[in-house]
Amino acid sequence: MQINTFEELKNILKKENKEIYEIAQEIECQNLCLPKEDFRKLIKKTLDAMKEAIKNGLNNLQITNGKMGGQDCIKLVKNYQKAPSVFSKLFEKILTYALATSEENARMGKIVACPTAGACGIVPSVLISLFEELEIDDEKQINALIIAGLIGKIISFKVKPSGAIAGCQAECGTASAMAAGAAAYLLGGNINAILNSIALCIKNILGLTCDPVRGFVEVPCIKRNPFMAIHAMTAVELALAGIESVIPTDDVIDAMEQTGALMSPSLKESSLAGLAKTKTAIIMSKSCFTKRYYSEHSNK
Ligand code: SF4
Numbered sequence: 032m033q034i035n036t037f038e039e040l041k042n043i044l045k046k047e048n049k050e051i052y053e054i055a056q057e058i059e060c061q062n063l064c065l066p067k068e069d070f071r072k073l074i075k076k077t078l079d080a081m082k083e084a085i086k087n088g089l090n091n092l093q094i095t096n097g098k099m100g101g102q103d104c105i106k107l108v109k110n111y112q113k114a115p116s117v118f119s120k121l122f123e124k125i126l127t128y129a130l131a132t133s134e135e136n137a138r139m140g141k142i143v144a145c146p147t148a149g150a151c152g153i154v155p156s157v158l159i160s161l162f163e164e165l166e167i168d169d170e171k172q173i174n175a176l177i178i179a180g181l182i183g184k185i186i187s188f189k190v191k192p193s194g195a196i197a198g199c200q201a202e203c204g205t206a207s208a209m210a211a212g213a214a215a216y217l218l219g220g221n222i223n224a225i226l227n228s229i230a231l232c233i234k235n236i237l238g239l240t241c242d243p244v245r246g247f248v249e250v251p252c253i254k255r256n257p258f259m260a261i262h263a264m265t266a267v268e269l270a271l272a273g274i275e276s277v278i279p280t281d282d283v284i285d286a287m288e289q290t291g292a293l294m295s296p297s298l299k300e301s302s303l304a305g306l307a308k309t310k311t312a313i314i315m316s317k318s319c320f321t322k323r324y325y326s327e328h329s330n331k
Pocket of ligand 1: 149150193194195198199200202203240241242243248249250251252255300
Protein backbone atom coordinates (compact mmCIF):
# COMPACT_ATOMS: atom_id res chain seq x y z
CA MET A 32 0.00 0.00 0.00
CA GLN A 33 1.13 3.55 -0.67
CA ILE A 34 -0.41 6.83 0.46
CA ASN A 35 0.14 9.52 -2.16
CA THR A 36 -1.76 12.47 -0.73
CA PHE A 37 -2.83 13.86 2.62
CA GLU A 38 -6.47 13.57 1.54
CA GLU A 39 -5.93 9.84 1.01
CA LEU A 40 -4.37 9.60 4.47
CA LYS A 41 -7.36 11.31 6.02
CA ASN A 42 -9.80 8.97 4.29
CA ILE A 43 -7.88 5.85 5.31
CA LEU A 44 -7.77 6.99 8.92
CA LYS A 45 -11.52 7.54 8.88
CA LYS A 46 -12.21 4.17 7.27
CA GLU A 47 -9.85 2.08 9.37
CA ASN A 48 -10.20 3.93 12.64
CA LYS A 49 -6.46 3.78 13.29
CA GLU A 50 -3.80 6.27 14.33
CA ILE A 51 -1.46 7.78 11.72
CA TYR A 52 1.61 6.03 13.09
CA GLU A 53 -0.15 2.64 12.88
CA ILE A 54 -0.96 3.13 9.20
CA ALA A 55 2.59 4.37 8.43
CA GLN A 56 4.08 1.47 10.39
CA GLU A 57 2.04 -1.10 8.46
CA ILE A 58 3.16 0.38 5.15
CA GLU A 59 6.84 0.51 6.10
CA CYS A 60 6.85 -2.99 7.60
CA GLN A 61 5.40 -4.26 4.33
CA ASN A 62 7.89 -2.30 2.20
CA LEU A 63 10.90 -3.33 4.27
CA CYS A 64 9.64 -6.88 4.93
CA LEU A 65 10.19 -6.33 8.63
CA PRO A 66 8.16 -7.41 11.65
CA LYS A 67 6.71 -4.50 13.64
CA GLU A 68 9.15 -4.95 16.54
CA ASP A 69 12.20 -4.78 14.26
CA PHE A 70 10.86 -1.72 12.46
CA ARG A 71 10.31 0.08 15.76
CA LYS A 72 13.84 -0.87 16.85
CA LEU A 73 15.13 0.73 13.66
CA ILE A 74 13.23 3.94 14.41
CA LYS A 75 14.57 3.90 17.97
CA LYS A 76 18.09 3.58 16.59
CA THR A 77 17.45 6.59 14.34
CA LEU A 78 16.21 8.62 17.31
CA ASP A 79 19.32 7.62 19.26
CA ALA A 80 21.51 8.83 16.39
CA MET A 81 19.66 12.18 16.40
CA LYS A 82 20.22 12.52 20.16
CA GLU A 83 23.88 11.62 19.75
CA ALA A 84 24.34 14.27 17.04
CA ILE A 85 22.86 16.91 19.36
CA LYS A 86 25.12 15.81 22.22
CA ASN A 87 28.20 15.93 20.00
CA GLY A 88 27.25 19.27 18.47
CA LEU A 89 26.59 20.93 21.82
CA ASN A 90 30.12 20.15 22.97
CA ASN A 91 32.02 20.86 19.81
CA LEU A 92 33.95 24.05 19.19
CA GLN A 93 35.57 22.92 15.99
CA ILE A 94 35.19 25.16 12.93
CA THR A 95 33.20 23.61 10.09
CA ASN A 96 34.80 22.20 6.94
CA GLY A 97 34.02 25.30 4.86
CA LYS A 98 35.24 27.49 7.74
CA MET A 99 32.09 29.61 7.81
CA GLY A 100 30.56 28.27 11.02
CA GLY A 101 30.92 25.89 13.93
CA GLN A 102 31.00 28.10 16.99
CA ASP A 103 27.55 29.61 17.12
CA CYS A 104 25.81 26.90 19.12
CA ILE A 105 28.25 27.33 21.98
CA LYS A 106 27.66 31.12 21.90
CA LEU A 107 23.94 30.58 22.21
CA VAL A 108 24.30 28.07 25.04
CA LYS A 109 26.59 30.45 26.96
CA ASN A 110 24.24 33.35 26.43
CA TYR A 111 21.26 31.36 27.70
CA GLN A 112 23.29 30.52 30.83
CA LYS A 113 23.55 34.25 31.51
CA ALA A 114 20.13 35.31 30.24
CA PRO A 115 17.42 32.68 29.65
CA SER A 116 15.21 33.07 26.61
CA VAL A 117 12.25 35.39 26.99
CA PHE A 118 10.12 32.63 25.49
CA SER A 119 10.78 29.36 27.35
CA LYS A 120 13.16 26.52 28.05
CA LEU A 121 11.56 24.67 25.14
CA PHE A 122 12.43 27.54 22.80
CA GLU A 123 16.04 27.55 24.07
CA LYS A 124 16.36 23.84 23.47
CA ILE A 125 14.88 23.95 19.98
CA LEU A 126 17.30 26.69 18.89
CA THR A 127 20.39 25.15 20.45
CA TYR A 128 19.62 21.58 19.32
CA ALA A 129 18.98 22.72 15.76
CA LEU A 130 22.26 24.65 15.66
CA ALA A 131 24.16 21.81 17.33
CA THR A 132 22.97 19.30 14.72
CA SER A 133 23.50 21.48 11.66
CA GLU A 134 26.95 22.57 12.79
CA GLU A 135 27.79 18.92 13.36
CA ASN A 136 26.67 18.20 9.79
CA ALA A 137 28.94 20.94 8.43
CA ARG A 138 31.86 19.34 10.30
CA MET A 139 31.02 16.08 8.53
CA GLY A 140 29.92 14.58 11.84
CA LYS A 141 27.29 11.85 12.00
CA ILE A 142 23.74 13.16 11.62
CA VAL A 143 20.39 11.83 10.45
CA ALA A 144 19.37 13.33 7.11
CA CYS A 145 15.72 14.22 7.56
CA PRO A 146 14.90 14.65 4.79
CA THR A 147 18.37 15.96 3.84
CA ALA A 148 21.67 16.73 5.55
CA GLY A 149 21.22 20.48 5.02
CA ALA A 150 17.91 20.38 6.89
CA CYS A 151 19.05 17.83 9.47
CA GLY A 152 18.60 20.03 12.56
CA ILE A 153 14.89 20.80 12.21
CA VAL A 154 13.08 17.53 12.99
CA PRO A 155 15.45 16.41 15.80
CA SER A 156 15.47 19.79 17.54
CA VAL A 157 11.68 20.07 17.64
CA LEU A 158 11.00 16.45 18.58
CA ILE A 159 13.76 15.89 21.09
CA SER A 160 13.10 19.20 22.86
CA LEU A 161 9.44 18.23 23.19
CA PHE A 162 10.35 14.70 24.36
CA GLU A 163 12.51 16.16 27.10
CA GLU A 164 10.29 19.01 28.20
CA LEU A 165 7.06 16.96 28.16
CA GLU A 166 8.74 13.76 29.44
CA ILE A 167 7.42 11.69 26.56
CA ASP A 168 7.91 7.94 26.80
CA ASP A 169 9.93 5.86 24.31
CA GLU A 170 6.94 4.38 22.50
CA LYS A 171 5.37 7.75 21.80
CA GLN A 172 8.77 9.11 20.69
CA ILE A 173 8.96 6.31 18.13
CA ASN A 174 5.38 7.03 16.97
CA ALA A 175 6.26 10.70 16.45
CA LEU A 176 9.25 9.94 14.23
CA ILE A 177 7.18 7.45 12.22
CA ILE A 178 4.63 10.21 11.61
CA ALA A 179 7.35 12.68 10.59
CA GLY A 180 8.64 10.08 8.13
CA LEU A 181 5.22 9.56 6.56
CA ILE A 182 4.75 13.31 6.12
CA GLY A 183 8.12 13.60 4.37
CA LYS A 184 7.29 10.64 2.17
CA ILE A 185 3.91 11.99 1.04
CA ILE A 186 5.43 15.40 0.23
CA SER A 187 8.30 13.81 -1.68
CA PHE A 188 5.95 11.90 -3.99
CA LYS A 189 5.21 15.30 -5.50
CA VAL A 190 8.27 17.45 -4.70
CA LYS A 191 11.68 15.88 -4.35
CA PRO A 192 13.29 17.22 -1.17
CA SER A 193 16.27 18.67 -2.91
CA GLY A 194 17.52 22.24 -3.16
CA ALA A 195 18.78 21.46 -6.67
CA ILE A 196 15.30 20.49 -7.82
CA ALA A 197 12.93 22.84 -5.99
CA GLY A 198 15.00 25.18 -3.82
CA CYS A 199 15.30 25.27 -0.06
CA GLN A 200 11.52 25.30 0.31
CA ALA A 201 11.73 21.62 -0.60
CA GLU A 202 14.50 20.81 1.90
CA CYS A 203 13.96 23.01 4.95
CA GLY A 204 10.27 23.39 4.09
CA THR A 205 9.70 19.66 4.07
CA ALA A 206 11.72 19.21 7.26
CA SER A 207 9.70 21.95 8.92
CA ALA A 208 6.43 20.32 7.84
CA MET A 209 7.61 16.92 9.10
CA ALA A 210 8.51 18.47 12.46
CA ALA A 211 5.24 20.40 12.65
CA GLY A 212 3.02 17.39 11.95
CA ALA A 213 4.84 15.19 14.45
CA ALA A 214 4.84 17.95 17.08
CA ALA A 215 1.10 18.47 16.61
CA TYR A 216 0.65 14.73 17.27
CA LEU A 217 2.80 14.93 20.43
CA LEU A 218 0.74 17.85 21.67
CA GLY A 219 -2.54 15.97 21.24
CA GLY A 220 -3.63 17.41 17.89
CA ASN A 221 -6.07 15.42 15.75
CA ILE A 222 -5.63 14.76 12.04
CA ASN A 223 -7.05 18.17 11.12
CA ALA A 224 -4.55 19.94 13.37
CA ILE A 225 -1.74 17.82 11.95
CA LEU A 226 -2.68 18.55 8.34
CA ASN A 227 -3.15 22.25 9.06
CA SER A 228 0.27 22.43 10.74
CA ILE A 229 1.81 20.97 7.59
CA ALA A 230 -0.09 23.31 5.27
CA LEU A 231 0.61 26.45 7.34
CA CYS A 232 4.26 25.52 7.55
CA ILE A 233 4.80 25.03 3.83
CA LYS A 234 2.60 27.95 2.77
CA ASN A 235 4.89 30.29 4.66
CA ILE A 236 8.10 28.98 3.22
CA LEU A 237 7.11 28.85 -0.48
CA GLY A 238 9.77 30.29 -2.75
CA LEU A 239 12.69 29.89 -0.35
CA THR A 240 15.76 29.68 -2.55
CA CYS A 241 18.88 27.55 -2.25
CA ASP A 242 21.96 29.76 -2.63
CA PRO A 243 24.76 28.24 -0.56
CA VAL A 244 27.86 30.42 -0.29
CA ARG A 245 30.91 28.77 -1.87
CA GLY A 246 28.83 25.64 -2.43
CA PHE A 247 29.14 24.53 1.19
CA VAL A 248 26.09 23.53 3.24
CA GLU A 249 26.89 26.24 5.76
CA VAL A 250 25.65 29.70 4.77
CA PRO A 251 22.66 30.11 4.96
CA CYS A 252 21.97 26.46 5.86
CA ILE A 253 23.30 26.21 9.44
CA LYS A 254 21.41 29.18 10.87
CA ARG A 255 18.36 28.43 8.74
CA ASN A 256 17.75 25.25 10.74
CA PRO A 257 16.85 26.97 14.05
CA PHE A 258 14.67 29.46 12.15
CA MET A 259 12.76 26.67 10.43
CA ALA A 260 12.37 24.70 13.65
CA ILE A 261 10.64 27.66 15.27
CA HIS A 262 8.66 28.14 12.07
CA ALA A 263 7.34 24.59 12.58
CA MET A 264 6.30 25.35 16.16
CA THR A 265 4.50 28.52 15.03
CA ALA A 266 2.44 26.43 12.61
CA VAL A 267 1.67 23.92 15.37
CA GLU A 268 0.50 26.54 17.85
CA LEU A 269 -1.79 28.13 15.26
CA ALA A 270 -3.19 24.78 14.14
CA LEU A 271 -3.78 23.59 17.71
CA ALA A 272 -5.82 26.73 18.31
CA GLY A 273 -8.11 25.66 15.45
CA ILE A 274 -6.65 28.07 12.90
CA GLU A 275 -6.93 26.49 9.47
CA SER A 276 -5.06 26.89 6.21
CA VAL A 277 -7.53 28.24 3.66
CA ILE A 278 -5.64 26.29 1.00
CA PRO A 279 -5.73 22.53 1.76
CA THR A 280 -2.49 20.67 2.41
CA ASP A 281 -2.32 18.82 -0.92
CA ASP A 282 -2.92 22.05 -2.84
CA VAL A 283 -0.11 23.71 -0.89
CA ILE A 284 2.23 20.88 -1.93
CA ASP A 285 1.12 21.43 -5.56
CA ALA A 286 2.02 25.11 -5.13
CA MET A 287 5.45 24.14 -3.82
CA GLU A 288 6.00 21.91 -6.85
CA GLN A 289 4.98 24.70 -9.24
CA THR A 290 7.07 27.29 -7.41
CA GLY A 291 10.09 24.98 -7.55
CA ALA A 292 9.65 24.45 -11.28
CA LEU A 293 9.40 28.20 -11.92
CA MET A 294 12.44 29.02 -9.78
CA SER A 295 15.54 30.00 -11.74
CA PRO A 296 18.22 27.27 -11.82
CA SER A 297 20.63 29.94 -10.54
CA LEU A 298 18.75 29.80 -7.23
CA LYS A 299 18.69 26.03 -6.98
CA GLU A 300 21.93 24.93 -5.33
CA SER A 301 24.12 26.14 -8.20
CA SER A 302 25.55 29.02 -6.11
CA LEU A 303 25.10 31.31 -9.13
CA ALA A 304 22.87 33.93 -7.48
CA GLY A 305 21.44 35.19 -4.21
CA LEU A 306 23.63 35.01 -1.11
CA ALA A 307 26.23 33.03 -3.04
CA LYS A 308 26.85 35.98 -5.38
CA THR A 309 26.89 38.79 -2.84
CA LYS A 310 29.98 41.03 -2.75
CA THR A 311 31.21 39.33 0.40
CA ALA A 312 30.61 35.82 -0.93
CA ILE A 313 32.56 36.62 -4.09
CA ILE A 314 35.51 38.00 -2.09
CA MET A 315 35.41 34.94 0.11
CA SER A 316 35.35 32.62 -2.89
CA LYS A 317 38.31 34.34 -4.53
CA SER A 318 40.49 34.73 -1.48
CA CYS A 319 41.99 31.90 0.41
CA PHE A 320 39.26 31.71 3.02
CA THR A 321 41.11 30.96 6.21
CA LYS A 322 40.24 30.32 9.81
CA ARG A 323 41.61 33.79 10.55
CA TYR A 324 39.12 35.41 8.18
CA TYR A 325 36.29 33.61 9.94
CA SER A 326 37.45 34.68 13.39
CA GLU A 327 37.87 38.31 12.35
CA HIS A 328 34.44 38.51 10.79
CA SER A 329 32.61 36.50 13.41
CA ASN A 330 33.80 38.88 16.13
CA LYS A 331 32.19 41.90 14.53
S1 SF4 B 1 20.12 26.54 1.26
FE1 SF4 B 1 20.26 24.78 -0.15
S2 SF4 B 1 21.97 23.55 0.63
FE2 SF4 B 1 21.32 24.94 2.26
S3 SF4 B 1 19.82 23.76 3.49
FE3 SF4 B 1 18.68 24.97 1.98
S4 SF4 B 1 18.44 23.54 0.28
FE4 SF4 B 1 20.06 22.70 1.53
